[in-house]
Amino acid sequence: MDFFLNQLLNALLLGGIYALIAVGYTLVYGIVKLVNFAHGEVYMIGAFLGVVAISSLGLPFWAGLALAVLGCGLLGLLIEYLAYRPMRQAPRLAALITAVGVSLFLQNLAMLVWGSEPRAFPALAPSGEEHFFQRAILGGRDGAGAVFIPGKFVFIWSITLALMLLLDWTVQRTTIGKAMRACSLDKGAAALMGIDVNRVISFTFVLGAAMAAVAGVSYGLYIGSQIGFRMGVYPGVIAFSAAVLGGIGNLRGAFLGGVIMGLVEVGARAYLCPWLEISGGYSVAFAFAILIGVILVRPTGILGSSAVDRS
Amino acid sequence: MSGWRSRSAQFLLALLLFLLALPWLGPAGAELLPATGHGRLMEVCLLILIYVILALGLNVVVGFTGLLDLGYVAFMTVGAYTSVLLYRQPEWQFTGSFFVVAFIAGLHCALWGVLRGAPTLRLTGDYYAIVTLAFAEIVFLLVLNESWLTGGPSGIKGYPPIALSYQEAPARQVELRLRVSPDPRGSTPENPSGLTAEPSFTPQDLWLGELSPDASPGLRRRYERSSPDSGAGPELRFRNWDGQMAFVELEAQAPWVVLGSGVIDGESPGSAVQIPMEGREPGAFLKPLIYWDLALLSPGEYRAEIRLEPRFARQVLKDGTPGFFYLVLLLALITLGAVTLLHHSRLGRAWAAIKADPVSARSCGIQVGGEKMIAFAFSGFVGGVGGSLMAFKFLIVSTNIFDFWSSIVVLCCIVLGGMGNIRGVLIGALCFIGLGELLREPYLFAGVSDSTRAWVENSGGIVKQILSVKEEGVELNLARTRYLFFGLILVLFMIFRPGGLLPPGGRGKPLLPELRQRLTALAGDLFHLRKDPPGA
Numbered sequence: 001m002d003f004f005l006n007q008l009l010n011a012l013l014l015g016g017i018y019a020l021i022a023v024g025y026t027l028v029y030g031i032v033k034l035v036n037f038a039h040g041e042v043y044m045i046g047a048f049l050g051v052v053a054i055s056s057l058g059l060p061f062w063a064g065l066a067l068a069v070l071g072c073g074l075l076g077l078l079i080e081y082l083a084y085r086p087m088r089q090a091p092r093l094a095a096l097i098t099a100v101g102v103s104l105f106l107q108n109l110a111m112l113v114w115g116s117e118p119r120a121f122p123a124l125a126p127s128g129e130e131h132f133f134q135r136a137i138l139g140g141r142d143g144a145g146a147v148f149i150p151g152k153f154v155f156i157w158s159i160t161l162a163l164m165l166l167l168d169w170t171v172q173r174t175t176i177g178k179a180m181r182a183c184s185l186d187k188g189a190a191a192l193m194g195i196d197v198n199r200v201i202s203f204t205f206v207l208g209a210a211m212a213a214v215a216g217v218s219y220g221l222y223i224g225s226q227i228g229f230r231m232g233v234y235p236g237v238i239a240f241s242a243a244v245l246g247g248i249g250n251l252r253g254a255f256l257g258g259v260i261m262g263l264v265e266v267g268a269r270a271y272l273c274p275w276l277e278i279s280g281g282y283s284v285a286f287a288f289a290i291l292i293g294v295i296l297v298r299p300t301g302i303l304g305s306s307a308v309d310r311s
Numbered sequence: 312m313s314g315w316r317s318r319s320a321q322f323l324l325a326l327l328l329f330l331l332a333l334p335w336l337g338p339a340g341a342e343l344l345p346a347t348g349h350g351r352l353m354e355v356c357l358l359i360l361i362y363v364i365l366a367l368g369l370n371v372v373v374g375f376t377g378l379l380d381l382g383y384v385a386f387m388t389v390g391a392y393t394s395v396l397l398y399r400q401p402e403w404q405f406t407g408s409f410f411v412v413a414f415i416a417g418l419h420c421a422l423w424g425v426l427r428g429a430p431t432l433r434l435t436g437d438y439y440a441i442v443t444l445a446f447a448e449i450v451f452l453l454v455l456n457e458s459w460l461t462g463g464p465s466g467i468k469g470y471p472p473i474a475l476s477y478q479e480a481p482a483r484q485v486e487l488r489l490r491v492s493p494d495p496r497g498s499t500p501e502n503p504s505g506l507t508a509e510p511s512f513t514p515q516d517l518w519l520g521e522l523s524p525d526a527s528p529g530l531r532r533r534y535e536r537s538s539p540d541s542g543a544g545p546e547l548r549f550r551n552w553d554g555q556m557a558f559v560e561l562e563a564q565a566p567w568v569v570l571g572s573g574v575i576d577g578e579s580p581g582s583a584v585q586i587p588m589e590g591r592e593p594g595a596f597l598k599p600l601i602y603w604d605l606a607l608l609s610p611g612e613y614r615a616e617i618r619l620e621p622r623f624a625r626q627v628l629k630d631g632t633p634g635f636f637y638l639v640l641l642l643a644l645i646t647l648g649a650v651t652l653l654h655h656s657r658l659g660r661a662w663a664a665i666k667a668d669p670v671s672a673r674s675c676g677i678q679v680g681g682e683k684m685i686a687f688a689f690s691g692f693v694g695g696v697g698g699s700l701m702a703f704k705f706l707i708v709s710t711n712i713f714d715f716w717s718s719i720v721v722l723c724c725i726v727l728g729g730m731g732n733i734r735g736v737l738i739g740a741l742c743f744i745g746l747g748e749l750l751r752e753p754y755l756f757a758g759v760s761d762s763t764r765a766w767v768e769n770s771g772g773i774v775k776q777i778l779s780v781k782e783e784g785v786e787l788n789l790a791r792t793r794y795l796f797f798g799l800i801l802v803l804f805m806i807f808r809p810g811g812l813l814p815p816g817g818r819g820k821p822l823l824p825e826l827r828q829r830l831t832a833l834a835g836d837l838f839h840l841r842k843d844p845p846g847a
Contacts, residue, residue: 091809092379097801100719101798101801104716104719104801105797108791112772112795114772237445278456283454285449291444295438296430296442
């Protein structure tokens with residue numbers, strides 16, 4: 001039972017991180033109808049910025065997180081401005097190849113700048129002391145089966161939930177959110193109504209990139225290591241799967257899909273793979289299988305409307 | 312037009328003659344790429360030819376039918392592993408067997424192309440691309456995790472190179488004894504069993520094939536038993552081999568590769584161990600290795616007869632030999648011919664119609680599903696053959712060689728050259744792979760001041776990745792930035808010349824004026840801050 005609870009906690013945590021990434025895919029797809037392949041790389045760069053800010057610049061955690069969010073927001077703006085904006089009128093195939101190119105570029109840029117060795121998340125407190133994130137809120141490290149909730153779990157859950165509510169409120173209640181929804185329905189008509197479509201699209205990219213940065217830093221905090229230039233690839237595809245599963249273009253769907261993907265991945269690693277007597281490395285494959293299944297069977301996703309273009 | 316055609320034919324003929332002569336250019340060829348050693352030009356051309364095959368295969372789906380395939384590496388992987396797993400079996404090494412093996416690998420991939428294509432027939436655009444990507448990742452994870460078949464992360468190596476023919480040699484019988492007796496020193500921490508083992512072989516000379524006399528004196532020494540606890544000799548040593556009591560391996564001289572292995576079964580002493588010999592070049596002498604685990608043995612004598620059935624490979628086509636180059640050239644020409652014929656056939660026009668508009672194509676009586684399936688199968692087949700060529704070029708298959716970015720490299724060749732245009736694909740593979748190999752070449756800046764040296768030595772990040780201090784100066788090595796440039800090329804080509812160097816349907820506009828025009832247009836968009844009507 002304790003094992004189950006621990007796995008459930010991990011799954012919810014991972015799901016929250018996936019949800020934060022998935023939001024970026026779903027917002028961008030909803031408006032420009034582009035699978036932003038580089039989004040996983042934005043997440044990776046967010047994690048790196050956080051780590052570098054904390055370990056090399058010696059900033060406190062909050063400042064590191066803020067720097068990652070700002071840096072990634074700027075990165076998202078630049079990517080949209082330099083790479084995707086010229087492709088707005090181009091065929092979808094061309095835009096998709098551009099996205100792949102940006103992803104390739106960013107990944108290798110990160111490798112050149114930060115090296116190919118994975119890094120560890122820096123210790124947040126001086127040695128001997130226990131940072132709030134490491135301290136047990138519930139349970140303790142001793143006792144193999146006991147439920148153990150350190151502070152970082154609580155932090156990641158609360159920030160994910162808070163950001164999701166904030167995003168939902170932004171899209172549903174604010175003027176810019178209304179403009180986003182209008183652009184998502186019909187960019188031409190939105191432009192005729194006096195909406196600056198370019199600004200809305202830039203805002204969307206910045207929003208998605210900032211969420212990805214939070215996800216990246218959270219993941220680093222959660223795992224504590226493996227901040228490498230390839231870390232964005234699988235979470236990127238899994239988060240995209242989450243967005244498709246929830247219904248691409250749908251914000252709440254992305255959240256739901258992210259949590260489901262977290263449950264699937266952790267569930268597969270903890271239960272399904274041992275039961276099938278296969279390696280735990282396959283847990284990601286289940287996420288991919290779900291992606292293929294959803295695209296084939298119900299491309300509109302769980303919460304998606306039937307109006308989603310299947311092509 | 313006919314004049315241009317004939318000129319193009321002349322050009323192709325000249326290119327073909329150049330490629331045919333290339334393996335014999337030797338030092339002259341090396342002079343064409345001065346910074347490189349002997350044979351580098353041929354190596355680069357070989358790689359380009361392999362990518363020509365792969366790109367032609369991918370182009371059938373991406374260029375002809377207009378579906379973005381981001382998982383082409385899945386076919387390369389399946390093809391490479393299939394051919395290697397088959398070809399390393401001795402029964403699959405017979406005269407001309409590589410073609411059979413490559414064909415089977417291709418068919419295997421064609422099957423997977425159909426299996427992947429069948430459920431995704433209705434998908435286009437992004438969703439098709441994502442499904443192919445997910446499929447490739449699942450294949451990647453399978454290869455990574457099913458170590459019993461694929462060797463896992465370290466992959467498979469040590470399989471023989473392609474040989475065109477084989478020659479059987481008379482079978483030989485070797486007797487192998489392992490005498491296990493109590494160690495006079497008793498049980499020690501190093502050897503808790505308190506036993507000692509003495510291996511012996513008869514006959515002592517295990518020469519097979521042509522004997523080279525100068526190697527002969529070393530032979531006897533190799534069979535002398537080296538003391539296991541002194542660790543002096545590499546030949547006989549203690550090793551627990553998967554809990555087997557004793558285990559015999561045969562290795563051939565230079566390179567020391569395992570030829571075959573068998574388990575000495577303690578339960579039935581005197582049993583024969585069949586060691587089939589994989590194809591080797593003649594002249595190699597053999598080295599039997601016995602591994603044993605004293606903890607599992609009891610005092611007594613273990614005896615095994617090894618029957619060797621040597622078969623030697625003749626006309627070995629390794630990477631770097633003219634034969635391998637011609638093999639790849641031949642397959643590239645066959646692929647080129649097949650793709651050109653398909654492109655101009657009824658099927659090719661059907662694909663073009665599907666690319667333009669699937670609904671209209673269907674209404675014109677084109678069996679959209681069926682024609683697409685043929686494209687998937689053909690593309691998979693070519694990818695499988697190309698993958699097996701890569702496997703026998705590198706003589707190692709692993710997930711490092713066949714990762715997601717391999718798909719992107721092949722895609723880049725197509726995008727750069729011109730999607731859907733066969734000549735464009737050739738040019739694309741030439742430029743792209745050529746550029747990639749050019750970036751691999753280190754450039755030495757001689758006569759660098761000491762301050763620059765110190766700056767290079769003390770800096771980190773990007774500088775450290777591309778610059779290194781050498782004795783003669785500072786060396787610039789852009790090999791690690793290759794993929795950075797590849798990504799940049801993809802983006803820039805999509806923005807400025809989405810049709811590639813040679814867009815389909817004619818020769819396209821002259822490159823430079825068009826580039827200038829587009830650059831000014833973009834600069835106007837970006838920096839002039841002109842108020843465009845936003846949207847759409």
